[in-house]
Amino acid sequence: MPFQDHPLFRRLRKHAQRRLVFDPGVPRNKQLPAYKRFLELENEMLKRYHRKGDSGLKVAQARAVMVDVVIENLFLAALDMYMTQHGKLPCKLAILATGGYGRGELNPHSDIDIMLLYPDRISNRKRFEQFQELLTEEILYPLWDLGWKIGHASRNTKEVIDEARVEIQSKNAILESRMICGSEPLFADMYRRFKAYLNKESSDAYIKQRLIDEKERHGKFANTVYLQEPDIKNGVGGLRDYQNILWMANLKHGYRSFRDIEKAKMLRRDERIAMDQAYDFLLRTRTEVHMNNRRPTDKLNLEQQPIVAEGLLYPQEDIFARVEAFMKDYYSAARTIYHTSEYLKKRLSLNADRLGGKITFREALRARQHLPMKKVDGFLLYDKTLSPESKTVFKDDPTRLIRVFRYQQQFGASFDADLLHLMSRSIPLIDSEVIMSPAAAKSFLSILRAPGEVYQTLVTMHELGILGRYLPEFGKLTCMVQHEYYHRYTADMHVLRTIKHLDDVFLKASDVDARYERELRKNDDPLLLYLILLLHDIGKSEGIKGHDVAGVKIAKPILDRFGINKEQQEQILFIIRNHLEMARIWQRFDIEDPHTTASFAETVGDPDKLRFLYVHTYCDARGTAPTLWNSYKDSMHRNLYMATIEQFQDEAVIQRKRKEQIAMLNEQLLSRSIEGVSKDEIEAHFTLLPERYFINTSADEIELHLRMVHQLLTQIQTAESVGTLAPIIDWRDDRDLNMTVVNVVTWDRAGLFYKLAGALTLAGVNIVSTKAISRSDHISIDTFYLMNPEGGVVTNSGAEATFKSHLEESLVQGKRLSPQIDDLEKKAIASAKKARDMLPAPFPPSVDVYHELSLKRTIIEVQASDRIALLYRLARLIHYKGFDISFARIATERGVAMDTFYIENGDSKSSASTDNLLELREGLEKIVKEDL
Template sequence: MAERLLKHADHRLPLGDLSTKARRLAACKRFHKLETEMIAMRHRAGESGLTIVRALSAVIDILLTRLFDFAIERYAAEHPGEAPQVNLVAIGGYGRGELSPQSDLDAMFLFPSRGRGRDKFKPMEEILTDEILYILWDMGLTVGHSFRTIDEAFEQARQDIQVKTSLLEARHVAGPPSLFATFEQANQNFIQRDNPKAYIEARLQDQAARRAKHSDTVFLQEPDIKNGVGGLRDYQNILWMARVKLGIRRVEDLHALNYLTAAELKELTRGYEFLLRVRNDLHFNSRRATDLLSLDVQPRLAHRLGYDQRQVIERVEAFMRDYYSHARAIYRITRILEHRLALAPAENDKPRVTFREVLRSRRRDKVKRLDGFLIRGRQLSFEEESVFQEDPVRLIRVFRHCQQLNLRLDFELEALIRSSLPRLTRRIVRSSEANKSFRSILQTSGSVFPTLSSMHECGVLGKFVPEWDKLTCLVQHEFYHRYTADVHTLNTIRELDLVFTSSEPLYVKYREILHETSIPNLLYLILLLHDIGKARGIDNHCQAGVTIARPILRRLEISPAHQEKILFLIKNHLEMARFWQRYDLDDPRSTEAFAELVEDPEKLRLLAVHTFCDSRGTAASLWNSYKDTLHTSLFRNTLAHFESGPPGPGGDAAQLEMIKNDLLSRKIPGVSEEEVLAHFNLLPERYFIHTGNEEIILHLQMVNRLLKSINQADTVGSLRPVIDWVDDLNRSITAVDIVTWDRAGLFYRLAGAFSVAGLNILSARIISRADHIAIDTFYVVEPGRGIVQSQKAREAFEANVEQALVANKDLYPEILKQAKKLQDSLLRPSGTPLQESFPATVHVYHELSLKRNIVEIQACDQIGLLYLLSKTIYDHGFDITFARINTERGVAIDTFYIESTQPEDESEETARLLELREALTRIISPDTAQAVHY
């Protein structure tokens, strides 16, 4: 390859023959573009990531060498006499010879250290800047550069660890080799003498801070290939530490010194190669430097890298599963190496020893012994490497010891566990002794997550429960969590630990609920298995989970009574959230239907805490006070239903009479007794049962204001709505009550006004009096802020409502303007799902248990979506009587109760419902949404 590059350079870069800088720049651009395109072709043909980055580095080497030689010739022509020595030195990633297509190019111009005559280098610096740096910048390359003498380089390295690190990878590109040899020798001396221990500690601190910035997990839905956990930087950091501590430059040398096993070396290099290839593809197909595997690039990147599954989602899942698998291996192995290098003696500490000798010396320290293991401080190690050969059940018991004694496995024991996994045979997995230890782990309330997490990290959990292993690195493209099923499951168990141990009021509430069950810690096993059906796909995974879990429970020797509860929870673990997300909780029929589903208070309590842990385990930010209120309301309503049964004859009437008497006794200012009685006569009973007295009083006063406006205004003025805003700080939402004359299409007009004002609707409660006065309550938030703090937004809503209701103005053009602003913005929200991979759905059906026609919609959210949906429902002859609006990470999940506005028989209504479904599907379908919206 080098010969080919040189031939191409001789042909395309005859810089000495090009008289003007413009011509030299053009030649450099052509050479760089053609060579990069040829390398891109090799990448597309499947060339390895390392080969590509080295080829790109070689192109820059040739280019810089030709520019450097021309600059030196120019200096000689302009400054007769002896020219100062100077080297062009590659540093950083370029110094490693690993340039990705959009990587920064870091170079150092190195001068000798001779006395104090620093100014004599200035003319050379000016020419090098003019003939090299300006051309590189004009080519559009990002160049980091410095001019340093050898002494200055080390002086800056002492002050800045980043400079010191960059010098570790210094590589000669152009200039007298003797100067670079002098620098190299000085650099080696500097590395050995400049406190290697402090450098290692600083690198470890930097690693910890960087990983914390990326949530200390490989499994982010949009991982950073370079700086993320398990990314390229983890690998590179090990090489820097090894260079300083041991004086070696290659990862293979770590294997030679027994710091890496052959298997670890293979895993590490394969992972690094994979990440480099992914990064190269990302850079080749981006207009700017980026290392983020964002949701929108994942499908195309997977396709280009050869993932040829038929469905887009399947391609992305397969690609990301490979990514997570490789990144996880890099993270695990580099953590082991960091530990080993931190323990190792420095290169200049004599005599030089291998890591095995270091380990033996530590084992001679005073320790306690337990079941073939050694306890040293808070760490557990092994006494003999045959510990698992002697008794394979120890592969489970070792984690129980750690849990009971609050110990952690040392890195060498972790490595021995991984290499001993084949000893977890079918016989051991089915043994009563092993299953007893595993059950004990799950029964230790409050400390299960660290233990299961450690078992998973070592590969034991998946080996012991092979059905669960299929969740490892399994990406799920659901609307609220698009990351691996194994990590999500463990996160739910961490949440349950907090339920048992945290003093935060939110967790205390669920602890009290859980302690009312007969076996609170049974929920650990339920959570461990609740998503096991996803190994067969997202669709119908709850029922599939029951099928998969049944033999596991028998193998674990779980009692039949407990098996029944566990399988019930697995089958129905999504139902509680589904009910409160989609149904009207003020409707007693919702409570009755849910009570019939969950069967008894014990299952209700388990399901309530499970739903909380499941949601929080997806992402803590997805559980907010508003959702907790809905969840708690459904729990308490259903528990009350079990404890007292449905209201007997006259039960609601008695409660209604109490509310009426209370309101009449208060003598509401400005509201007559006749108005109160009329309010009770004109509204259904459930309004009063599920509305607080203070809110009823507010509605009475608003109705009074509306009726007075009839006498005080003209006909048009009487159409103006009465609006009231109430901030609920506890739930971080704003309730907007709107009282107005009911009219066709009221809901979509109000929804449009909220859209134009830039407010998000969470839910809506819609009711009308028999005298056609509508009392609608919308629960809204200001994006990113919760309660509506913007007075401008409130005024915009009120002005647009008046325009829509009084002037009959169509607000859709204003909504489109808002959408256009967002479309033109470069700030696309992170985490927005792709339409090509997100399954938009519409369900229109009659729910017999609720006696309601229901519309359920799941679609990518966009400005004006709710307006279009609700207007389409109106246009097809239906009124919206209840709405639950929910938006998560760019996905709208909306439920509407609808009633026909015209009398008709059942077959006619069914036909119109089918037409409505088709119309709504056209709105949310990726293929037709563009035409519908614009």
Template structure:
């Protein structure tokens, strides 16, 4: 270890019996700051991650030894001889001499067996005060325990985490003989005390942890320590090998033929890289963290020497290296886990290699298939040359495994990975290989496991080179949780679930697909739908068609099917855009969408594709509300495609029926004249977009408002009529507001919801010819769900009254509420996330006439800000436009809002300069101006 560390310790930690605790603490702080700064400089110069971790552990060692010796000295001067021998032992990560700058430090004070607690309690308290207090005052996170030798073994028998922590221990100071007794006894203990159970529990813990942290290496924001392929996977490999094989050095895994030399080298190199990433993250952080989130990635990339001038490119290069390292760790740890699990029942003193285990299986019943051996539902190679003899088997082997519902033996998996270079142009163009691959995509309900394994073993990208460009590709889109390759495979898993399960929630998608001529064709579509992202996110649908067209020819896909595949690829974003940004209640929306789709089967494919695409993006991206919008657009568009010209007649018939039923119902308190006036004063689309129960509710609310008008002297003092209705099926609350129409009504309503702390999902506005406005808002609690609180509803009512009757400016109150609420953490973070989000998803305002729908539409996409919706809506009002429909969305700190606007005079918007002025004003608003107000 560094001579400088020793020199610094001699200069700063030379404690005597007269050195006060305060002076010792101050000296430790100075020493630790000096060493951390020195190590940061070495790290910045490119020092390996293991070196930084070991040097930092050594610095803490030196400090602890000085504190321990000083503590024993002060005890002996005050109390005489120690009542018992004691060892200060490092455990866990610190025990293996690895510390990141913000790592926990685990210590144990060990006493001999049978030592009475009362005998050593004063010494224990003295050591805590003299050693641990200075460390805590230095800002170190120190965990400690005090155990006798027999207590150590008792705890290790019952608690797997303790048993694991004790596997990695070092003597720091104190009794060497006591520690040696512990170390020798503990080694005998863990190798003989049911190692099979320990292995089983550790493997179960591994599986649970991996699932908890996303189930894949390829998360957009991975956890360096606990994530799949993280540091913990590497460390767990050491633990289980130590217990099961009684080895001290990971190199012995090669000696015992559990992994090969090249695998070990890659394993260690990947671990080095992750330790270096973690050190950089800790050096830059003020609190312990292992999450490589969006805000950290640009800084970490730059700190580690990724100097590409464009931020996104810098992050992409860094994250690709991260994913490759994590994938190596995950793959190697799984190899060891699988081989140790196979050897689970072997006695701890067995001295045979893995090859011995394989030989012992030769007596099991074996079935020979195309050069492979099927034994107990596991496929293995008949010889090491099985692929060299016929390279097409590199594809067929996966079809065999899928058809037989068999797993690939891990030796066969290694053989596949080693023979990837056999997948040459000849194999890619081979009719036999293509038939096998297409057959894989036809096995409805079980395609994902096969493609996923092909991808894991490096076959998918070699056989479909067009797909390889997606491997480890960071998706610079705020809503994506996975890399492009894993997102694609996730969408295929969603389709598997649709076609293989009886889940009622996906029944409608199954039914739609079964009406198509070939439901399984959607597997190929999903596999290729994002293939254009290899050339860039923008326009990837169009470039995807260019890439997919020759690929479909190579796979010998029929021309009619090729047309379907390329159509869906080109339009795979369109349905989500219509359902999430348009008024799906408006017949014009379905009519415009139907013109794009043109055929019912194309709609059915796109309908299911859109669902799988969203679900494969992030688990929280799809919800019941979005599903409702999606269903509604599908049904209304299908109606247009199937019935065509008859739609107008059906709408007229429906209007007549609604009017007749409401009059015949004799609505209590509402005259027939009022019902007729309601029909005469509102546009037809209101009745086509609104169910009868809501029309009836609005009639009652209008009647109530009219009675209030008759009894009041000033319309300006009219309180709005408000009704709250919870919709449990959609997990939201529908708020109906009937009031006198006035300028700026929408932004004042939106502001009142903001002050009440509610999230607006969408709204629609109907204005009667007599200036009565009927506004409907769909809102939820901040975390989702219906609004249950009477207090929240009262806040809304009071705020709305202040805004409408007294013209109160709500923006200061909106800001105050947001800062008081749960946004404290969100809005006080540094602007790293804002920088990343701004680079990946810059603010954008589009205003255009949708001619097919005869609507003027404003689309706002921007990092969310406090009061953003209020300011946008107010600006629209200030430019003399009214909002007739709004769809409000917030996805991972991004605002995605759509507004339909009309001139306040309800005439046509004929002056393009007015729209340009509005666009310029909105662009000023959506650009974050201060980190404190940006997500």
């Protein structure tokens, strides 16, 4: 056993000796209940140790001991049975633990991997196969019957080494293998031959592959420790990073533990202790997560974090405070593992570009002396690597702790292990004098003025703890969990990710980025946006709600000490105060309505601020979560920007341009040969629709609508009445928007919107957004933007036919869809409850009904947990309360619905009373609070 002897492990073994004793000849099926009872009692004991705050490593090791004693007992019973029935064993045998079980670390849902090791030569093949069959029946079958997920292999030593040559995972498994029971000489011989093979083979190929795997793995988790829902095992700074550095250090230098690395003077004692404590914390966290789930999972999602924090004995009464305390400890542990691993890669020459023959650290230092070298302000630059000229470089001038990052950025350099080590120990030198220093401010601002190169520099500063020390207001955001459903990152990492996307804008990383870059370059100082983004969420240190207002108060002293002039301060503080406003406008309001853009332009004040806000909103959204931004949102954002920038022109110019645009569209469509559509129909279309329809509708869309209107009007010749006219439907996938767009042209009637929503609900699609407009001859043109529940265009081949069928039933036959929708809703609720491992974090629903004077509209805003038929029920109630929906904006993000409706009184001769609106709000609130 590689474990240190511990009273808990001895206790487990004593329990096994007492509880797993059977009379000779007792069949396996009669023994199984005793094994199950043993595991039940021991698991309960381990749970008590865990719950009282015992070491995560000790509990994980104890669980491995528990599995060991079960396998040992089954093994001895199997050997006894074979020898009773057949006499002497046909060969030696050893049962090995591999993988995490080989390390002696098991969490409740960890895989258990074992290997049955045999000699290379078997003299009697028939007896050997008989032996194998008995081992399967008497060892593997009981293990499966106990409910364990057992991975097993049968190998001889030659096969072990052959597999290790071609499969890196096999090599890892044997590196960490240990013998559970059986022939020690057989295991020792295998391990000796395996080590001999490793010594002959260069470790470089293995290490390169491990680094490639690590890079790919980190990429899946955005290359950051600071995800709001981190993966404990495979995430950046997770358990796998700790294990990976040991695998590489073992193969290259023979170090089997961090104590070995410490003894080799490659790691200080305090660093080794911090590493072991971090690993212990993650093991303990993983145990708690496994205990709270029926299935194996390593994702620490938002719903589980309060439960895990409570299970780990965090004492805070407030649930948010408890989660924040726990997650800060988690990020601290993960950061320790990640940083120490990265440092050791440099120190042990494990980087891919440093691999070669085994050299000592002293040899590496001597080799450095022969490279071209440049002295820069107390640092040595060689081979694109910065190192300290002396150990007092930061003590002599603490502002170098900021300047060194400008040099790193300027020369495209990396820091060597010595400089990294010295920087981490010199952080206390950043005191109030450095924070207020004009020289430090000049260096820091110069970092923010290198277009396309800012993100990586700031990330390095942050990971080393220097950014938060120099900018303490930003430091308060470190590891801050954002209790907002759409955020993927912690508050600090979100800010840095927004800066990454501004880098992409300046680098024109995509056609979309290039478009934003062109607009931003129109400002006198486009690089100012880096500073704006860095400070835009600084107010979250005082709470999420109202952080835009708090941010202005916190940012002002920072701008003063940075020496930012008054004009630029005014721009920066305006964007911080209003950084959520532009997205709010196009998410909530009808941006084709000139009142909307005129009101927004009045708020913004000038084109420079609008351009900053335009690009800021794009970077902010993309830095929130990878899937938050899409081409549809981008088009909405762009349309609002273009319509608002136009508002800064003279009113007469605006009107002239609009008339010219409409005239040009009219000419375009008249010049087209639209089959069956006369010029009179085209002219009528332009006469019967309001001006705003033509502002953001393309010629192709107008042509489609003309064809559909023509088709509807053609039906009148044979229809009994307009009420019996079948709706005209166009269903098509828009690959540019990555959505399905459905246009419906029909006779306008009361309750049309909710009936359309009901038919789409029964078709099983998600409504992302919608717009509707009516001609003055009562023909309604409704457009719906749809997605699969998982995102992207609708892939259900039957959805279109289902929608058309139900819509005709509702509009033409007058059939009520509510019974079918009720059934669908019940099934969805039952299915969700059955699949749910734990209750989701509740999203507080809200309903607001108000008059917006600037828009001259009555508006309903709804936020609620999304569910089947929510939109249908909201729209139906609005209709039943006597209101018509003139505009709807539907949005769903990560299970939360955010819907806006413009409503008008169904009786056009009267206006909505306050009592009517209050009654409507109460009814809507009742709908959104159902099932909470």
